[in-house]
Amino acid sequence: MRPTAMRLLTLFTALCLPGVVHASDPPSTTAPASAASTMAQDDTVDLRDIRNFTRAYAIIRQAYVEKISNRELMDKAIAGMLSGLDPHSAYLGRKGLDNLAEDTSGRYSGLGVEVAQVNGELMVVAPLDGSPAARAGIRPGDVILKVDQAPVDPADINASIAKLRGAPGTPITLTVLHDKSGLPVDVAMTRERIALTSVTLRELEPGYAYLRVSQFQEDTSDDLQRKFAALVKANGPQRGAVLDLRSNPGGLLTAAVGVSDAFLDRGRIVRTRGRLPDANMAFDAHAGDLLHGAPLIVLVDHGTASAAEIVAGALQDNHRALIMGRRTFGKGVVQTVIPIDENHAIKLTTARYYTPDGRSIQAEGIAPDIRIADLVARQGDHGPSLIGSEADLPNHLANEQPDVSRPTPIKPDEDGALARSDYALAQALNVLKGLALSRRQTSTTTH
Helix, strand or coil, X not given: CCHHHHHHHHHHHHCCCCCXXXXXXXXXXXXXXXXXXXXXXXXXXXXXXXXXXXXXHHHHHHHCCCCCCHHHHHHHHHHHHHHCCCCCCEEECHHHHHHHHHHHHCEEEXXXXXXXXXXXXXXXXXXXXXXXXXXXXXXXXXEXXXXXXXXXXXXXXXXXXXXXXXXXXXXXXXXXXXXXXXXXXXXXXXXXXXXXXXXXXXXXXXXXXXXXXXXXXXXXXXXXXXXXXXXXXXXXXXCEEEEECCCCCCECHHHHHHHHHHCCCCCEEEEEEECCHHHCEEEECCCCCCCCCCCEEEEECCCCCCHHHHHHHHHHHCCCCEEEECCCCCCXXXXXXXXXXXXXXXXXXXXXXXXXXXXXXXXXXXXXXXXXXXXXXXXXXXXXXXXXXXXXXXXXXXXXXXXXXXXXXXXXXXXXXXXXXXHHHHHHHHHHHHHXXXXXXXXXXXX
16 A cells, blocks of 8 residues: 555544444443444444545545645545535635625625535526626526536536636626526626625505515624614505515525514524534524514515525414415525634534424425416507596596695506516515505404
8 A cells, every 4th residue: 555545544543433443442332232233334434445535545646637736635525525415515715714704794706696506507596686697687596507618517516606706897607507498598797896785675655665685694684674664764654564585595594583583573483403402493583573563475486595485484384474476495404614724614514494383494495375476567458548537537526635645755556567577576565455454454343
């Protein structure tokens, strides 16, 4: 055996890897001999396995077409172990750690697109609002085949992911296979400095708020509450709201808990379960609902993932909101970043999360209460209208009690402009207004 392989064999044996059988190890006294024997046969790493690893290591070092350093090869070995576990576990170097910190702060340079490795392909989870990827027409479910004409290597997808970032102003071309399309297309973009504002608010119509959360960052929960308070101060209490989580790729678990808590007075938000005690946690809501019980609609789609699914699941199981749209992405696992040294860490899937009713949505997603297809509305053809109402008739009588009590800065969507620009949102607003009317009638009857 070559000296390098011998040193590695000695090192691995000295580490006493879990499951390795050593001649000096005493027999187990915590289980019957037969059970211990079965477990040992099922999950043991003997010297032959270690020799196979070190032999493969030595062959690569000696015969690979290009020279590769021991450090680079060992990094690839660790990365391979993690990438083989699931699409979300990864080995992070200094650059990977910096990118992760930028993601959670919402400030980085790139295309503004969340991607994941799915069955050996680089798939788009969601483009971020206003990003170069969103403006270029990148959509959830798209598969990236090439980055600057270099094919995505299923064995090293992380290398392709790293290429998506770069200095602001630098060009990049992605070869993309759009969802439900059989013909790849080249999409040219320019990298930008992404400074993502995760929360935007406005009134759709007087008394009906629109709350858009594009991803879950460190400040998302506080930002939501601050902006909603400003909206109420300017426009008065809201009769209902639409919470838009479409194409939200997720983010921080704590931010998702905070947003859920903002609309709940009580009840479980989420529970996580893993093999280690620290991975088993439960989060409950505190008193205080921003809407004071007013109806809430949550819009979701195939790009609603991870932390966004935690919010949708919590509000659905607590019967606090009606979920509308399409089935969500189905990422029901939690990653923990575990430092190895000052420049390396492991991002490891350590727990599954469960909705308040105990549902795991892993690889299943959340089914909406009301399904809305991905449709586009257009103005129907009609002839010219000479008379639209009584007010158009000559010599009509004026209304003796005109309503001048409340100015209407936002006109209702009478011409269907909202439906033409965002069909799902228009449908959500219609349902929301129906729920608000029903709540008002119930309140009047009760009192």
